Amino acid sequence: MAKLDERIGFIGGGNMAFSIGSGLIRGGIVKASQVMVSGPHIENLSRWRELGATTTDDNNDVLEHTDIIFICVKPHMLGPCAAQLKYKHVPSAKDANKLFVSVLAGTTLQTLEETFAFIGMSGLKMIRTMPNTSMQVGEGCTVYTGNAHVAHQDLEKVHLMLNSLGLAQQVPEPMIDAVTGVTGCGPAFVYTIIESLADGAVKQGVPRQMALQFAAQTLLGAAKTVLLTGKHPAVLRDEVCSPGGSTIVGVHELEKGNLRATIINAVEKSSLRSAELGKK
Ligand SMILES: NC(=O)C1=CN([C@@H]2O[C@H](COP(=O)(O)OP(=O)(O)OC[C@H]3O[C@@H](n4cnc5c(N)ncnc54)[C@H](OP(=O)(O)O)[C@@H]3O)[C@@H](O)[C@H]2O)C=CC1
């Protein structure tokens, strides 16, 4: 049995939407028959149909037929996309209860509210999130915040969905851009690190597939160790570095390559860029 009765909509069915939607369906939070997805090119939505979800090239179908609507277009498409939205019937009290969930980087609740007010949809219940694509395997990390129209039960419902796909945490809105550089963009940084670890092993003669598997598992294990022991990463690193041993010479190479400063810079740049993306 599905854990939520609501019909779930996605306006924009790309990578982020699919990570959330496929995660929710595979995790049994909703049935595929409860999910409807819209996008301008119906041929790009075939993976949704394979899951059993309904697809449409009309965003208004999603507006009409679903209760919790994820807005999953690129930030610069918010205005054009909202301009296409219009109820096909006279909006009722039931429509006022619909919940809109934005995943748009850098796009504030104020911008979202103003954009929808511009097309005559004022007073919407709006939740701003920053999810990540690891939700597709149930190990995502999402921060979220709601506007003044959102009730406690709405936040609980969205929390149930997002937290079922990893970790979800409500934060004050100003923190969302800052977090984006770590959680939203972070998977791309980590994939680069996994690839590099594997390349190092391949250079030493380990077959590529094996190298990738070992690198990814090592990363997973290290991440789990941080989470489960609660120890500071520096303490855990010391536990690996035998005096005069093999690890410390590798750590020295990382320091020479300025790895930590490089990653700090990457997170900072990505967070700042994220805030820029939402500017109208
Ligand atoms: N990817 C990520 O890791 C993360 C992304 N985000 C946010 O998610 C949002 C989507 O990004 P992402 O999924 O990566 O991008 P994608 O390009 O994969 O998805 C965007 C989707 O929007 C569709 N689209 C374009 N115009 C419209 C329209 N007018 N109405 C409805 N759908 C439309 C596109 O369809 P078509 O391709 O057919 O043109 C496409 O499927 C962005 O705002 C981004 O900031 C947030 C966190 C992480």
Ligand SMILES: O=C(O)[C@@H]1CCC=N1
């Ligand atoms: O690159 C981007 O802009 C989006 C937002 C966070 C991850 N991907």
